[in-house]
Amino acid sequence: MTAWSRLNRGETTIDFVGLRKRWFIISAVAIVIALASLGIRGLNLGIEFVGGLTMQSPNPANAQLEDIRDDMTEVGIEDVTIQFLNDGESVLVTTPVVEDTTAAAAADALADVTGSDRSEVSIQAVGPSFGALVLQRALIALAVFLGAVVLFISWRLEFKMAIAGLAALGHDLLITVGVYSLTGFTVTPATVVAVLTILGYSLYDTVVVFDKVEELIETEEEMNITEIVNRAMNQVLARSLNTSLTSLLPVGSILFVGSFILGAPTLREFALALFVGIAAGTYSSIFVASPILAVWKEKEPFWIDRRDKVGRRGKSKKR
């Protein structure tokens, strides 16, 4: 039987729990890189968070959005927001905080492309619109949500699964934020939302996987906990791969087609967070949350007892 059809039939025999050191090292390396990058490079926060400059100019030449954006890129300003006021009568350009000389060059360029006089271009500082309030509210919501999730999973499945799920969640968030730091992509409000999305997805995925473990705990009376978790992982593997495929295809398509072929940085920025987060979310359910659960539950008297009874057969070789 081919590997693919074994996978498809849930009959693979990968020792997920036994090989846990390998998975934990992979994750640890990724997290260390993420933290190091955050410490050294930090995050590239967008205008919405830190403010910037606005330039307003009349637009007698009827310059189009693409023209203005190209001109701004030429003077060295990457992240601009361009809006037309009153059906194109004038243009409002918002840029990050830049050097005075760059700002002057940008104003010249804007006057040029819109066909207006340099004196008609007004420049003003603008404060953050995604201010402390929005962030603070989002964080409160997050804290309440995590509390509620722990309670719900503890009630529906069990407390140790809730904690293992949260560990996987922290893993996914760190890696996603780390990728932002590494690539230097701008963090926008859409990014924040994408990160919240990952949070939901990561937990959702862990719950699907743990539900299978719970089912086998109820039905398999001849297996120790390590065997149960391994069997459950092998059985959900096909589902996990197919799900990540269907979730990642649209996001990946936006990431690659949208940004690299057609050049739309706004799309690139949130698609990246989603792509990395969903991939990490699927990975961590199987390779992080499940081994943690198995190792933790192995220490319960009930499972020690079961292990002694059924023998250590099927237990992986120590590595």
Next chain:
Amino acid sequence: MTRRVVGLLIVLVLAWGGLALAIANGLTPLLGLDLQGGTAVVLTAPVGTPTEVLEDAIAVMNLRIEGIGAVQEPEIAISGENTVVVQLPGVEDEARAIEAVGSTGLLSFRPVLVSVPGSIGPLAGTNTPGIDNETGLTIEDDIHGEAWLLDQGVAFDSVVILVGPAQLEGSHVAGANTLPPNPNDPGWAVSLDLTGEGGVRFAQMTAEAAGFPGNDPRRQIAIVLDGEIITAPSVNQGVSPATGITGGTALITVGGGEEGQREANDLAVVLRYGSLPIAFEISAVNKVSGTLGKDSLQAGILAGAIGLALVTIVLLIVYRSLGLVAIVGLTVFGSLLITVFALAGEWFGLTLTLAGITGIIVAIGITADSYIVYFERVKEKVRQGYPVEEATEEGFRLAYRTILTADTVSFLAALLLLMLAVGAVKGFALSLLIATILDVLIAPAYTRTTALILSDTRLGAGGAFSIEGASR
């Protein structure tokens, strides 16, 4: 079998027909600032206003604009020295924009001195300085002085009221909530909580008012926002003139029915968020275009279409005829989602931003996963030797348990974000919330029915494209 087919037809007609009906009536989702633009209102504060005060004002505005509920996800930023730019998504006409930014000024509680029936004040035609000669109303209200103001009562005819200097301001209000009618009182009410100092002042103020006899207008307390009387309730007969209303809380009763409910809601919002630390002047109103260029939007749509096409291919290859069930199911899901967004845009001013679309993409992922969880179960049962029809039935029972648990987690996330968060996060939360509810409903109403219908045909047990074929 016939019953199943009828059930399936009902679901399809509801989903596709609903969308067609919405579009035929000109209802499409309202697009957000980033996608379609809206209206920008420039507000100017007095010169020399400290930045911290402007920041406080922005926080209040954000909550208030969303609290009133006509416009969601505004973008508000300080610009230059003393101006604030409020961008309102989806709003096209100027009057509505100004209404949404609204009474941006000061909330005050003031004693009623004189009340005159009608809509014209007694000083009309007397050429009194500061008084409009035609209406007899005060032109520029200063909350520290007396003013003739109009009270356009909802239930009664309007009256003109002379109010005294403010004794309580918005900053003394700690909170306000709407209370539904109860058996003892058929009207809606608003409970008012005051700060420590506010409570003391309120007791003094109501003690004075309670000293006047039964129908005297001076028993009333006028709640004024930007020179406009919001409401002017009377102090109850039971209140002692020696102490007034103590304890820092009060109950304001308004009318019953739907009218009363709306009035109570508006009042609670005004009381809760009406405390801007400073009065602004509207200095410009502009129409603005979307921030995300048309090219980005087109790129996004093209990329999304390619992505969905790839998903379709994968589902067909892996799950064969069941993949077909999933693909039709995704169109059912999509139609319902668009319809809900169109309605929410019409009713609550909810706009679809890039963030909201992100929520939808994730929602599609979660919905697709529900199918996959189910189909894997069906395959498992078929391999265990169950006949195809029993496998589809039994697989659903097992899968639905998982789907419910997992969806509950997403539902919790969405609900809490929607209730607690503001701004861009809200649009995302709503799409996720709607999507999880739809997912839980669609699974038994559509997916199970359709899979069972299939299981009875050649697409169930038969060739490579059948359910049995996918299980091999």
